[in-house]
Amino acid sequence: MKILVSAKRVSDPNAKLAIAKDGKWIEGDVEYILNPFCENAIECALQIAEANEGTETVAIGIGDDETARFIRQGALARGIDRGILVSAEEASIDSDLIARIYQGVVHREKPDIVLLGKQAIDGDSNQVGQLLAEYLGWPQATFASKVEVSGNKAIVTREVDGGLETLEVSLPCVITADLRLNEPRFASLAGIMKAKKKPFDELEIDDLDLEDTDTKVQIVGLSTPSGRKAGVIVKDVTELVQKLRSEARAI
Amino acid sequence: MPLSQDEIAFLANVRRWVERDVAPNVTAWDEAGAFPRALYMKAADVGVLAVGFPESVGGVGGSARLRVALQREICRPGSGGLLAGLFSHGIAAPPIVALGSQEQQSRLLPGILSGDKIAALAVTEPSGGSDVANLRTTAVRDGNIFRVNGQKAFITSGMRADVLTVAVRTGGPGASGVSILIVEGNPKGLTRAPMQKMGWWCSDTAILTFEDVEVPAENLIGELGFGFLGLMQNFNGERLGLAAAAWAFSEECLAEAVDWAQARETFGKTLISRQVVRHQLVEMKMRIEAVRALLYEVAERMDMGEEPVADVCMLKNLATETLEFVAGKCVQILGGSGYIRGGKTERIFRESKVLSIGGGASEILTDLAARQLGW
Ligand SMILES: Cc1cc2nc3c(=O)[nH]c(=O)nc-3n(C[C@H](O)[C@H](O)[C@H](O)COP(=O)(O)OP(=O)(O)OC[C@H]3O[C@@H](n4cnc5c(N)ncnc54)[C@H](O)[C@@H]3O)c2cc1C
Secondary structure (H helix, E strand, O other), rough: OOEEEEOOOOEEEOOEEOOOOOOOOOOOOOEEEOHHHHHHHHHHHHHHHHHHOOOOEEEEEEEHHHHHHHHHHHHHHHOOOOOEEOOOHHOOOOHHHHHHHHHHHHHOOOOEEEEEOOOOOOOOOOOOOHHHHHOOOEEEEEEEEEEEEEOOEEEEEEEEEOEEEEEEEEOEEEEEEEEHOOOOOOOOHHHHHOOOOOEEEEHHHHHHOOOOOOOOOOOOOOOOOOOOOOOOOOOOOOHHHHHHOOOOOOO | OOHHHHHHHHHHHHHHHHHHHHHHHHHHHHHOOOOOOOHHHHHHHHOOOOOOOOHHHHHOOHHHHHEEEEEEHHHOOOOHHHHHHHHHHHHHHHHHHHOOOOOHHHHHHHHHOOOOHHHHHHHHEEOEOOOOOOOEEEEEEEOOEEEEEEEEEEEOOOOOOEEEEEEEEEOOHHHHHHHEEEEEEEOEEEEOOOOOOOOOOOEEEEEEEEEEEEEEEEHHHOOOOOOHHHHHHHHHHHHHHHHHHHHHHHHHHHHHHHHHHHHHHHEEEEEEHHHHHHHHHHHHHHHHHHHHHHHHHHHHHHOOOOOHHHHHHHHHHHHHHHHHHHHHHHHHHHHHHHHOEEEEHHHHOOOOOHHHHOOHHHHHHHHHHHHOOOO
């Protein structure tokens, strides 16, 4: 079996971001982390590989040298077998092009499962897995909180509003990982050092023979949230209840 | 030698692991008197148990600087007990690395470094710890075994250890009569009793009594009478580690005190706005920075292959004295809150003294430094 898994870097949610002068991207000394949902996807791939001997796992990232570092340290160092970087400028690609890039890589690699994070915590688009499944014509199971692979099918439990849904999808398929899928392991120093020696391919978008490389979404502008209004101090519970009822209309 | 990119990435992982799996639990573990045994295996998975051990025995190597930086991460929750217990192999295993045969190393070390086996070092005795060369526990050769009799005290992880590195007297008086034996499992004649302590509650500490305990002769580590040498190999590394811990805990206390001083108002103004408080905070910061600077200098010299014994002694004393000073002052700044269980500063205060006693008591190290300096 072969599993393709995503390794996207995202800006650290704890970092203070500044908006670039053109108002369309972020700038400055941005700290990055591996997208937490990708960490769940990677852990899931490793667990499937550990349970199914002979499974090959491949991590893919789209971006520059920094992204390559996250593929190595976030995926290969944890135990993923090899890495692929598709060079692109992150500011100039959208979910659709990312899905098509994945499609191109899938045509080259022919995996049985593509495991992605359900979304990236910077853009929060939540589209790539779904678009990819559509372009490939493969079944999809998104927001997975449990994945079991047996034979040529996967049983996936999804977290949906008000409960759980269990799907059986035939392979090949696309699965996207939710946070409760697992508890990602950490890469050890030995793992980090080994990762440098693992096979690593760098591709250009042009290498993938995509029919369509247009972006369909453009960022028109970014703005910071407006500052929070100052709170009010109430005298007693009666006043609190009254304000909640008449002003906040919360009760 | 600055830390490599790989090492920095590893330390970031350690920090996340400590934040996620360790820090939220240390107070509960302290109150329960133990951390779960499974934590050893988790720590091994994260890769922290293997740091400082050579690759030939399943470790990942690692400079003194890396060990200091790792210590800093492990100490963030402010629990000395966690550090002592989780890393008791850090003093129990090096003699096996230094003096053990190939066979002994491959039999004993993998289980320890994978976290499956807990290791403890048993040197100190009820009759004394500073004067190691005069230890009294005896091991007498009888065919294929050594018969061990005596008592060990204050042994960290002694209650749970699967592998005990025990210093015994196999020969005449003095250092040249000391050897090291490995006692595995729970042999007949070995009894363990817990000791209740001022701090380090989540780390067990034991009195071990050996009554005619039979230890296979193949568990002699190194040559007969060369045990003292094996123990000495530990000293610089152990003392550097203790100094790093004292530094890290000082920083943790100070951070808590600064936060508190910024938030706490008395007589209509924040504590930190008072000159007397600000100056105390700076006094502490100044001493902590001096410790940090010496710590990294000594670590760097060790990485260049030096064995700066006197400097390590002075460093450990400076670091632990600083911790005692800082922890006391920080409890004072926190006021009554600093005396209530559950916060870092309260715990660190209770755990400051042990660092001035274990791994060579301050007076002993001062005297050793004097002799090393030729005075
Ligand atoms: C929590 C804890 C965990 C420990 N873990 C371990 C462990 O895992 N393994 C282990 O083997 N040991 C362990 N120890 C023991 C520790 O190493 C000893 O306590 C330490 O070496 C001091 O020995 P002692 O307690 O016998 O004190 P003593 O040697 O009796 O000394 C008492 C005091 O007298 C001072 N003193 C002694 N001789 C002189 C002198 N000639 N001149 C001036 N002053 C002197 C000492 O500095 C000290 O202040 C642990 C101790 C504690 C408290």
